Amino acid sequence: MARAGLTPERVVRAGADLADGIGFEQVTPSELARKLGIRTASLYSHVKNAHDLKTRIALLALEELADQASAALAGRAGRDALGAFANAYRDYALQHPGRFAAAGFRLDADAAAASAGGRHSRMMRAILRGYDLTELQQTHAVRLLGSVFSGYVRLETAGGFRHSSPDSQESWTEILDALDSLLRNWPASP
C-alpha cells in the first residue's frame, strides 16, 4: 500500500486541526487515524500513545500562541501592549478552539519545562514593565492577568456569555480598560 508520508510533526498538526474541528477532548488515536486514512496501530510509529499525542498538541498550541502574541506585541507598550497581547490570546482561542483547549491540558513537569510557558510569562513581564510596579507586584500582576485571560476566554468559548447582553466583545474591551487602570494604580499592600 502507498505510504501516506507522515511524520510526528504532520500527525500532531493533523491532531490539532482535528481538535479545532471536533474538540480537544474528542481527539483520540482512532479518530485521528480515521482522518488520516491509516490504521490506528500505524499512528504508534509517530507518537508514543494517546497521552503523548495530546501533550504534543498542547505544546504546539502553546508555541503558536506565543508566536502570535509575540508578533502582536512588537513595538508596543503600556495599554497598547496589554490590548495587543490580550487580543492575540483571545483571537487565537476563537479561531482555534481545539488548540486553545489543548493549551490548557495539564502537562507533566518535564513537558511543562519544555513548553513555551516561559515565553508567555516573559512576555507578560515585558508588558508590565510599562507600568510602575515593584518586582513582587509584577509577579502578582502576571498571575492576575494569566487568570483573567485564560478564565475569560474559557468562559466565553464555553458559551457562558452567549445568551446575555451586552456582547462579549464589549465586556472584553471594558475589562482591558479596567485592568490597565488597575495596573496604573496598583494599591500599596496594607
Added chain:
Amino acid sequence: MARAGLTPERVVRAGADLADGIGFEQVTPSELARKLGIRTASLYSHVKNAHDLKTRIALLALEELADQASAALAGRAGRDALGAFANAYRDYALQHPGRFAAAGFRLDADAAAASAGGRHSRMMRAILRGYDLTELQQTHAVRLLGSVFSGYVRLETAGGFRHSSPDSQESWTEILDALDSLLRNWPASP
C-alpha cells in the same frame, strides 16, 4: 446477592468523591462501579450513561459551591463580602479538586439552565451592590470576577504557581485587594 441500596443520588455523590480522589477526568462508569462494589452494567439503572454521570456530578458541585459561597457571604458587604465569596470558592476547590473540576464541565443548554449557575451570578451581583457601579459596569464586573476566580483557581490547582515564589496565598490576597481597589475606582468608559 445482597443489594447495595444505591440511588442516583448516592451514585452521584460517590462519583464526586471518586473525582476528588482520582480526578474528574478519570471518573468512568467502570471505575465508579469498582469503587461501589457492583458490576458496571448495574450503574445504568441509576444514570443514563457516562455523560449523564458527569453532568450530574457537575450539577452537584455547582450546587455545593453555591451553598458554601452563600453561607460565607451572609451578613457581609464590600471588600469583606468579596473576600468571603472568593475564599469560599477557592477553599472549596482546594478541598474538593475533583468536584471543582466537575464544576467546569461543559454543560449542555438544558443542564446549564437547571444548574446553580444563576445563584452564582446573583451572589456576585449582590456583592457588587456594595460598590458604586452602573448596571452595565456591574455586568462587566461579574464577568471579570468570574474569570479571575475560575482562572486563578484553575491555574493554581494545575500546579501553575507551585514552584515559584511567592506563595499562591500571598498573590491571592494581593489580587483580592487589587480587585477591591478596582471596583471602588472603576474607570469611566472612554
Added chain:
DNA sequence: CTAATTTGCCTAATCTCATTAGGCAAACGT
C-alpha cells in the same frame, strides 16, 4: 400476611478503543 409489582443488581453479548508484536514493502543511503 400473602400476592403482585417494582426495581436493584447480575450475566451475557456487542462494539469501540488503546496498545503491542511481528511482518512486508517502499524509500533511502551507499
Added chain:
DNA sequence: ACGTTTGCCTAATGAGATTAGGCAAATTAG
C-alpha cells in the same frame, strides 16, 4: 543494484461503554 531503515499493515489482547434479558429482594396492594 543492495542492504537498511521505517512507514504502514494485520492480528491479537484487554479494557471500557452500553444494551438486553433475567432473578430475587424490596415495596405496595389487597
